[in-house]
Amino acid sequence: MNFLILLTLFTLAVFLGIELISKVPPTLHTPLMSGSNAISGITLLGALVSAGNDYSTLATWLGFGAVTLATINAVGGFLVTHRMLAMFSTKKTTKKTAK
């Protein structure tokens, strides 16, 4: 694909990322970090193609390793973020019911 198109996407996404994350309250720094860490498991898509396209034994096994590790990153990351956030929200609901 045209390099300049990819570079455009990259640049816009960097600016968007900066805008999205500025002014996040400190309470959410840890969940934000672990949630965005899970998103960086997106490299899984590349891993799937490497593992699945049956090009060579070497590529397949490298791909298998990449699929496994990227899946751990993504699945584990979203789950652990959910656990953290659940602690924030249970409190809110108990408070509401108490009132």
Next chain:
Amino acid sequence: MSNLIQAGYLVSAILFILGLKGLGRPRTAVRGNQLGALGMLLAVVVTLTNEQIVAWPIMIAGIIVGTVLGALLALRVQMTGMPELVALYNGFGGIASVLVVLASYDQVIHTGTEDLTYLIAAAASAVIGAITFTGSIIAFGKLNESISSVNSSLIRPANAIMLVGALAAGIAFVASPQGWTWLLILTVLGLILGLTVVLPIGGADMPVIIALLNSLSGLAAAATGFAIGNTLLIIAGSLVGASGLILTQVMCKAMNRTLTNVLFSSMGAGGATVDPNDVYEGKVRTTSADDVAMILDTAERVVIVPGYGLAVAQAQHAVRDLTRTLEENGTEVVFAIHPVAGRMPGHMNVLLAEAEIDYEKLIEMDVVNPTFAQTDVAIVLGANDVVNPVAREADSAISGMPILDVDQARTVIVIKRSLSPGFAGIPNPLFAADNTLMLFGDGKAAAVDINAAMAAL
């Protein structure tokens, strides 16, 4: 790539953006995380429609193994152990990017289809991903205290040489991509750099490094996206890369240091050396749990300052119980949170939330500081450098670092194992101040004892 895949990726990208946006606000954070996960699921499903994918069993096996391992780790970890788990996941993401690039290079080397974009991106991904991997593994080891800091005056010059070497290897690879040599050299240099850059980083700087590694794993994914021409990798990777950089910057600002300063010089290099005996001798007053209970009994406003030590002692639940007792007694209790308290950004907030302490009671430094003058008792639990008043003076190792002004409270109670210095390695005159009482001991045990003493009053 088919239109279906591209359209699916567009929807995934939107879900990631909405997800990150949601994660930035307390009310929408849970949904934000779910949107991110949904985006990932959608991206995986549409990728599987790629007609190049034929070797299903091995791929499915990878997904199953990864899901089981990832879920097991995520569901079993204690909240105190969470920072190291995030570091570990981060490392896995980094090395996955390296493996993807190596696998794609195996194909490129045979078909000879490499172009300049591919080569530059592959080199960048290999080196950044490798640094992320070993750097995160070292961070993981340091956070769970199985690896201690190594510091030698040789490490930093060696890092500079290796960085130049990696740059040269990258140029050589792009100029003559004949075989595996240069790409493997790049990967190995990246692996070594990750080790040697993170090894000398001390405990108080870990929040900065965790944020930086998080950013790097995103950038590695983005570079991989350039190499294999995958738009979603580029978008998601650069979103994460940018957000990680912002957090890195926030953490650096909280410590009044620059990123170069964290990476290339050790803290405490500047400032005069102070003999601890001059500061402490004959001036430190100790107290007991019973006395503390009596002081707290008459207090109207108490501010608790939690630090790294609270996490180590796992004292969050004991502190919650003490807070409840005080509140039943009619005392106002809030928590003062320094931006770099704990082992990763926002770590204290998560630990205290786990103990069901309302997050509205967790007050940021700038808001809580003016209120210390109207505070009867400040309890410092496992914090040191972030309450050290010498930061306000010109000639000290932590000069200019923003601190919590606990010394302005009427009485300061410091719960600590000993008078040992914090990460900055300097004595803390707060411990010898006229209005300070030291309660030596384990944070958790101390909180339990004070609580029991209050009940007995």
